[in-house]
Amino acid sequence: SGTSANFKVGMVTDSGTIDDKSFNQGTWEGVVQAATELKIDKNYLKPAGTTEADYLASIGNLYDAGFKFIVCPGYKFSSAIYKAQTQYKDAKFVLIDAQPTDADGNAVVATNTVAIFFAEHQSGFLAGVASAVELKTGEFGFIGGMEIPAVQRYNWGFQQGVAYANANLGTTITIKAENVIYQGTFSDVAGGQQLAATMFDKGVTAIFCAAGGVGVGAINEAKTRATQGKTAWIIGVDVDQFADGIYDTTNNKSIVLTSALKGIKTAAYDMIIDQKDGKFPGGQTLTFDASNDGVGIPATNPNLSAATTTAVAGVLAKLKAGTITVASTQGDLIK
Amino acid sequence: MQGVWDLIRLIFPYAIVFTIPLLITSLGGLFSERSGVVNIGLDGFMVFGSFVSAYTIKLLMPVLPNGDLAVWIGLLAATVAGAVFSLLHSFACVTLNANQVISGTAINMIAYAVTVYIARTITGSGNITIVHGIARTDIPVLSQIPVLGDLFFKSTYATTWVVLLILVVFAFILYRTAFGLRLRACGEHPHAADAAGINVYRTRYIAVAISGAFSALGGAAILVTYSGEFNGNVAGLGFLALAALIFGKWKPLGILGATFFFGFAATIANVSQVIPFFTNLVDKSPFWAPLTLKAFPYVVTLIALVFFSKTTQAPRASGLPYDKGQR
Amino acid sequence: MTPKVDPAGRTRRWTIPKKYVNSLFAVLLGLIAGAFFMLAIGRNPFVGYFYLFKGGVMNLKYIGQTLATSTPLILTGLSVAFAFRTGLFNIGAAGQMLMGGLTAIGLALTFEHMLPRGILLAVIVLGSIVAGGLWALIAGVLKARFNVNEVVATIMLNWIAFWTVKYGVYAFFRDPQQETQSKAIDAVASLKAPWLTSLFPGSYINLGLFLSLIALVIIALVLDKTTLGYELKAVGFNRSAAEYAGIKVNRGVILSMTIAGMLAGLAGATYWTGYSSNMQIDTSSLPSQGLDGIAVALLGTNSPVGVLFAAVFFGMLQSGKGFMTAVTGIPPEIADTIIATVIYFAAAAVLIERVLDAWRKRRASKALAATKKGGEE
Amino acid sequence: MENIVEMRNIRKEFPGIVANDNVSIELRKGEVHALLGENGAGKSTLMSILFGLYQPEQGEIFIRGKKVRITDPNVANELGIGMVHQHFKLVHNFTVTQNIILGRESKRFGFVVDEKSASRRIRALSERYALNVNPDAKIEDISVGMQQRVEILKMLYRDAEALIFDEPTSVLTPQEIHELMKIMRNLIDEGKSIILITHKLREIKEIADRCTVLRRGRVIGTVDVASTTEARMAEMMVGREVSFKVDKKPAVPGDVVLKIEGLNVLSARKVLGLTDFSLEVRAGEIVGVAGVDGNGQSELVEAVTGMRSVESGTIRLRGRDITKQGVRERIREGIAHIPEDRHKHGLVLDYTVQENMILETYDQKPFSNHGLLDFPEIRKYAECIVEAFDVRAGEGVDSLARSLSGGNQQKAIVGREIELDPDLLVAVQPTRGLDVGAIEYIHKRLVEQRDSGKAVLLVSLELDEILNLSDRIVVVSHGALIGDVQADETDENEVGLMMTGIRKGESA
Numbered sequence A: 001s002g003t004s005a006n007f008k009v010g011m012v013t014d015s016g017t018i019d020d021k022s023f024n025q026g027t028w029e030g031v032v033q034a035a036t037e038l039k040i041d042k043n044y045l046k047p048a049g050t051t052e053a054d055y056l057a058s059i060g061n062l063y064d065a066g067f068k069f070i071v072c073p074g075y076k077f078s079s080a081i082y083k084a085q086t087q088y089k090d091a092k093f094v095l096i097d098a099q100p101t102d103a104d105g106n107a108v109v110a111t112n113t114v115a116i117f118f119a120e121h122q123s124g125f126l127a128g129v130a131s132a133v134e135l136k137t138g139e140f141g142f143i144g145g146m147e148i149p150a151v152q153r154y155n156w157g158f159q160q161g162v163a164y165a166n167a168n169l170g171t172t173i174t175i176k177a178e179n180v181i182y183q184g185t186f187s188d189v190a191g192g193q194q195l196a197a198t199m200f201d202k203g204v205t206a207i208f209c210a211a212g213g214v215g216v217g218a219i220n221e222a223k224t225r226a227t228q229g230k231t232a233w234i235i236g237v238d239v240d241q242f243a244d245g246i247y248d249t250t251n252n253k254s255i256v257l258t259s260a261l262k263g264i265k266t267a268a269y270d271m272i273i274d275q276k277d278g279k280f281p282g283g284q285t286l287t288f289d290a291s292n293d294g295v296g297i298p299a300t301n302p303n304l305s306a307a308t309t310t311a312v313a314g315v316l317a318k319l320k321a322g323t324i325t326v327a328s329t330q331g332d333l334i335k
Numbered sequence B: 001m002q003g004v005w006d007l008i009r010l011i012f013p014y015a016i017v018f019t020i021p022l023l024i025t026s027l028g029g030l031f032s033e034r035s036g037v038v039n040i041g042l043d044g045f046m047v048f049g050s051f052v053s054a055y056t057i058k059l060l061m062p063v064l065p066n067g068d069l070a071v072w073i074g075l076l077a078a079t080v081a082g083a084v085f086s087l088l089h090s091f092a093c094v095t096l097n098a099n100q101v102i103s104g105t106a107i108n109m110i111a112y113a114v115t116v117y118i119a120r121t122i123t124g125s126g127n128i129t130i131v132h133g134i135a136r137t138d139i140p141v142l143s144q145i146p147v148l149g150d151l152f153f154k155s156t157y158a159t160t161w162v163v164l165l166i167l168v169v170f171a172f173i174l175y176r177t178a179f180g181l182r183l184r185a186c187g188e189h190p191h192a193a194d195a196a197g198i199n200v201y202r203t204r205y206i207a208v209a210i211s212g213a214f215s216a217l218g219g220a221a222i223l224v225t226y227s228g229e230f231n232g233n234v235a236g237l238g239f240l241a242l243a244a245l246i247f248g249k250w251k252p253l254g255i256l257g258a259t260f261f262f263g264f265a266a267t268i269a270n271v272s273q274v275i276p277f278f279t280n281l282v283d284k285s286p287f288w289a290p291l292t293l294k295a296f297p298y299v300v301t302l303i304a305l306v307f308f309s310k311t312t313q314a315p316r317a318s319g320l321p322y323d324k325g326q327r
Numbered sequence C: 001m002t003p004k005v006d007p008a009g010r011t012r013r014w015t016i017p018k019k020y021v022n023s024l025f026a027v028l029l030g031l032i033a034g035a036f037f038m039l040a041i042g043r044n045p046f047v048g049y050f051y052l053f054k055g056g057v058m059n060l061k062y063i064g065q066t067l068a069t070s071t072p073l074i075l076t077g078l079s080v081a082f083a084f085r086t087g088l089f090n091i092g093a094a095g096q097m098l099m100g101g102l103t104a105i106g107l108a109l110t111f112e113h114m115l116p117r118g119i120l121l122a123v124i125v126l127g128s129i130v131a132g133g134l135w136a137l138i139a140g141v142l143k144a145r146f147n148v149n150e151v152v153a154t155i156m157l158n159w160i161a162f163w164t165v166k167y168g169v170y171a172f173f174r175d176p177q178q179e180t181q182s183k184a185i186d187a188v189a190s191l192k193a194p195w196l197t198s199l200f201p202g203s204y205i206n207l208g209l210f211l212s213l214i215a216l217v218i219i220a221l222v223l224d225k226t227t228l229g230y231e232l233k234a235v236g237f238n239r240s241a242a243e244y245a246g247i248k249v250n251r252g253v254i255l256s257m258t259i260a261g262m263l264a265g266l267a268g269a270t271y272w273t274g275y276s277s278n279m280q281i282d283t284s285s286l287p288s289q290g291l292d293g294i295a296v297a298l299l300g301t302n303s304p305v306g307v308l309f310a311a312v313f314f315g316m317l318q319s320g321k322g323f324m325t326a327v328t329g330i331p332p333e334i335a336d337t338i339i340a341t342v343i344y345f346a347a348a349a350v351l352i353e354r355v356l357d358a359w360r361k362r363r364a365s366k367a368l369a370a371t372k373k374g375g376e377e
Numbered sequence D: 001m002e003n004i005v006e007m008r009n010i011r012k013e014f015p016g017i018v019a020n021d022n023v024s025i026e027l028r029k030g031e032v033h034a035l036l037g038e039n040g041a042g043k044s045t046l047m048s049i050l051f052g053l054y055q056p057e058q059g060e061i062f063i064r065g066k067k068v069r070i071t072d073p074n075v076a077n078e079l080g081i082g083m084v085h086q087h088f089k090l091v092h093n094f095t096v097t098q099n100i101i102l103g104r105e106s107k108r109f110g111f112v113v114d115e116k117s118a119s120r121r122i123r124a125l126s127e128r129y130a131l132n133v134n135p136d137a138k139i140e141d142i143s144v145g146m147q148q149r150v151e152i153l154k155m156l157y158r159d160a161e162a163l164i165f166d167e168p169t170s171v172l173t174p175q176e177i178h179e180l181m182k183i184m185r186n187l188i189d190e191g192k193s194i195i196l197i198t199h200k201l202r203e204i205k206e207i208a209d210r211c212t213v214l215r216r217g218r219v220i221g222t223v224d225v226a227s228t229t230e231a232r233m234a235e236m237m238v239g240r241e242v243s244f245k246v247d248k249k250p251a252v253p254g255d256v257v258l259k260i261e262g263l264n265v266l267s268a269r270k271v272l273g274l275t276d277f278s279l280e281v282r283a284g285e286i287v288g289v290a291g292v293d294g295n296g297q298s299e300l301v302e303a304v305t306g307m308r309s310v311e312s313g314t315i316r317l318r319g320r321d322i323t324k325q326g327v328r329e330r331i332r333e334g335i336a337h338i339p340e341d342r343h344k345h346g347l348v349l350d351y352t353v354q355e356n357m358i359l360e361t362y363d364q365k366p367f368s369n370h371g372l373l374d375f376p377e378i379r380k381y382a383e384c385i386v387e388a389f390d391v392r393a394g395e396g397v398d399s400l401a402r403s404l405s406g407g408n409q410q411k412a413i414v415g416r417e418i419e420l421d422p423d424l425l426v427a428v429q430p431t432r433g434l435d436v437g438a439i440e441y442i443h444k445r446l447v448e449q450r451d452s453g454k455a456v457l458l459v460s461l462e463l464d465e466i467l468n469l470s471d472r473i474v475v476v477s478h479g480a481l482i483g484d485v486q487a488d489e490t491d492e493n494e495v496g497l498m499m500t501g502i503r504k505g506e507s508a
């Protein structure tokens, strides 16, 4: 059974790559960390296409190659995992950002599967607070990839965070409706660069990017500006993107102000360790949020002042205590 | 009115940045076709150039004291590598008289597959990210000129000027030098060129090499200007460059116009989301409005082709293998 | 066998099978290139190939998966081959396939609760065929009436189709939960058939396979046995002669292009309402079956039977590569590398011919020398 | 006299054929040396070797007594050898100057082409040899005769001493031929030497000093032109006595089969190619259309066969208006067409002979039924034609049309068209590029058609063919019909004059 220490961990990526600065990367880092610690085999597959068939085929390939513990990041795996959990009963599945769903859209988490959600809105909220407090005044923007729930929650949380800082922490940050957009892909680098450039030109000082490859273009644009000595900040997403924003290696200067984290890496890592320890929470749907340190901003943020860090820590405490709540729905927010 | 001007001033520099890789690639295509070899593999050469430059820059950036130097070496490496990679195409098309369109298709497929294959071996993921690309500057004095300064001399990349210089130099070569005359003769009437003592094969090899070098440079320019990351494709820009070549009637100035048109259209489509005028349109019609924006360059190309194709200016011998013996 | 002289004047030893010989050599060279690439990253090519092919045929699931992967390839390959045979280069199979797929998905989602399965499937399939045909018709008309090069036209149409699908799915058929794909079609509207799936359990094989085989037979018949095929090939071989003989050349061009598009459109239906059950719009590239179709046609020497073999071969590589990567860690792009090199060598068939000729000559002269020697003794 | 060029024992093989077999030839300084031979005798091949386009398998070449190896045209140029090719090698969208300097560019600063000075030099050369060429004109805008003079200038620009002309007169009007002869004499006077390839014995008589005759790649002999008759040279060329006259009985014209009235047709260049053209062809007669190439012949043929639509006017076939009908309908109505260009129009080269035999009738019974081809019937029919018209092909009706020799391709086309049993047979250049035997055969079949009461419209650029074969001759010039004479009441001079646009009776 899966409890033996000698198991192999596989991962299937969704349409991105394992260094997508997003959940593929986070998941993979978790897998690598666990596999290294446990000295077990790991491998990942990038499916040939983006259909359920391609996902299931990749899962099957891993399974047939002896990988009986398979982590799949992304809501797109919902139906594939639903099928896999019944087809491969002796394998364990970790589905991130979604629950397995049957053809009618009903969630069914089988005993060999764990579904994991993150409170992206809380993460976005904290990043919003941090950025607002650090920059105090100015205009922010948001570039999302596609309009999917996780990305939307980041956006809404971010806006609430900025609003909270404005109301309670003495900042005056504005977000214009026209500067909150979903680019429509997770891959259009050129689009990301041009959008970011236009936003910066229009006076935006910091852009929160939850957009995969589109964010790559935006980061690239911000670096170019920073090299010219202009102000241009990006707020990263999912993983700590500080390193991606480095434009001056000698002085370790990065345009990534902070990042809205979700603990994908930890989640993936934890599940593998749990499995090894025989504590795999099969059948459960877990939510990682501020209360269990599943979301937040990076522990170290070279671009944030100590004061900011303290302020954010205070907000985080209130979040944990429940004195602040962040909505995970749009409400009156932009987009 | 003011709004339109603001908009134009806003996106003009980015339109130029987007145009430049297309332009240099299209110019490469021009040399190849003017010598009689159709090069449908431009897209592949671009991907290849993007890969080589990304890898070179990634390797050199940490070891060279000056990051910009690494970037320029990366551009150069891509150019040279593109010329070398093009030998595959000229060997098939020129030496073996293979079908040029098919060879070009194979070139594309090889480029897409092999670069990602190698990149994945290197980085584990298939993507290669560089620390930074090329710096963007306002040209001192010139950027202060009213109107023109805003449009042409603000936020420019050195690559833009390099490519424009290449355009001028190579247009000159094409029309004013012996080599250009010979090259054009090979594309129109290789038998005439042969009879005049010109080595058609050699000329075509050179032209295809230029085309490989330029389109690889185009791919590298994308990397060091707006993308910063190699990821195995250039979003079909090579094909757009091919269309620009035809749209521009196989003439350097023509392709300058055509590529700029594409660059401008694509930039508008890209940034339309943050421009209220367009977002209102899209809100009204979530299908037609964005589709129109995105499909615009392609549709216009088709329409332009309808008007141009009857009196097509394509080099007469392009696409046809040259067989010395055939009379 | 008497040697024949081909147009270029070279003597041919092999008459009919020669083109297949070239294809086989191209495959061989492609595999060698693939081996080289595996060696280059320090992997054992024998191990790589073992798992690559094992991943294509290991058990019924994998065989089914190989056939399922081959299905759209057969159709796009046929599309390109048919166009080739009639003198056209259809680089637009991807776009036609997209339009066929969009139509199929649209029809399925619209009518899935209204029509009985038989009629529903017929509507979906016919709809995709018509859509693909109409999309290609544009290129055909542009070529026939305005002399627009079909290569460029179909490339443009590919991207127009790409954006049409993207915003079409988004605006009309979007999954309310997820912006990145259409709603999933009901099982009743799917080309997947339970009986077929149970034959190859776990695979996504679907009725599209039979549709593609039927299409294959029809195209073979049309090309070789009908007056229509005679006309279209005449137009393809020699437009002027066809004109001289009173064949309606423009009609021929349009018809050829349309038929090619119909085949690719059908590929779209088999892919998105058979292999898949919804259409994804989160990619930044055209469906790979378009370019691969060119590869298939070329390797299959543009003959229907050849297309079948080539499509299954490529399908096997495509579906086997995942397993190979899972076991060996060799990047799956190796399969695409092999396919690409195969095409290059198929295009450069002359090289193969020359090498073979030289080898044969050398052997002949050696044999001659040997007999001479023998004579002297 | 000094030999400027000497080729000794040249052998050149192409796969399956020996194009030159032990050929020796010498060109003396200041002479015009003619090369005579049937199609495929190896004339062009021999000259291509001299010009460095091909390498011989055996043999030696001496220039001014020095042994040389001419590896490519550059070497030939250096050695003072120039060539005007059978098909001009001019880049259509280059200027005259650019074409001439191509490969020999004079440069400023070492790389900028100096067209100005080149243009000046060319103008001077043109004046010196009375060539009358505008160095700045684009090739596509100048006449064929002018293009030929550009080719001559190309040689002169390269200081060629030995000039090779490969069939220079086949594309020229009689007047242009006359001009060319003058130019050649000028060249000789200026100390050049000329090798002239031509099929026309009269021209050889007119200008050449000596003539070397080739047959099947071998030299039959070199003769002194002044002391040899045309008949003798023809006999050397073909290997037997040649009759230059076609045997035929007087025509008995019947009803009008083709009646064209007031026809105006646009040419491919969108100008009027035929203007107010009227013509009648009767059953049982051969009407020959004479004229210089490009004077409306193609427009006429295409209008009659339906390949080109007309602006105004009517075309009637046996009284029925067919002006608006398509090609296929006209074929059904009884028009058959032997096209000018057999590769472009006449055959689908990648189809087999049998497939080509049903090119116009594949959709009819018995060759097809409900859209399905009936291969046994097709084969039977094709075999009949191949048999009747003596089409020789390696694998019979299964041979690819491409693999047939030109003569056999033409016989197949003629057979196919005659088998249609048409009322009107339009024959355009039916014997172009064929050897004497094939010509005789096809002429015989055309006369047979006439004798069986069909109408034949013969379009040819070869005046001899028109004069020999026609019963009635019409002459076109600049798209207008300017002469209509009975063949037995006219002669070459009269028709030749009319071809230049001068109507009968008018004086030059």
Ligand SMILES: Nc1ncnc2c1ncn2[C@@H]1O[C@H](COP(=O)(O)OP(=O)(O)OP(=O)(O)O)[C@@H](O)[C@H]1O
Residues within 6 Å of the ligand: B178, B179, B182, B197, B198, B199, B200, B202, B203, D103, D104, D105
């Ligand atoms: N045979 C040839 N075929 C193709 N290109 C050639 C050939 N010869 C020269 N070129 C090209 O033409 C350009 C100039 O030619 P070249 O180097 O021959 O100059 P040159 O020696 O001054 O000229 P020439 O001696 O022919 O008058 C060069 O760029 C060279 O690459």
Ligand SMILES: Nc1ncnc2c1ncn2[C@@H]1O[C@H](COP(=O)(O)OP(=O)(O)OP(=O)(O)O)[C@@H](O)[C@H]1O
Residues within 6 Å of the ligand: B325, B326, C009, D014, D015, D017, D018, D019, D037, D038, D039, D040, D041, D042, D043, D044, D045, D046, D086
């Ligand atoms: N490149 C070639 N490849 C193969 N065969 C050739 C080639 N060139 C010429 N031949 C063949 O060599 C023979 C001699 O041809 P060549 O062109 O020298 O004849 P020619 O006397 O000039 O005829 P014409 O009067 O038609 O010009 C012909 O049989 C021809 O088909």
Ligand SMILES: [Mg+2]
Residues within 6 Å of the ligand: D043, D044, D045, D086, D166
């Ligand atoms: Mg000749």
Ligand SMILES: [Mg+2]
Residues within 6 Å of the ligand: none
């Ligand atoms: Mg030189």
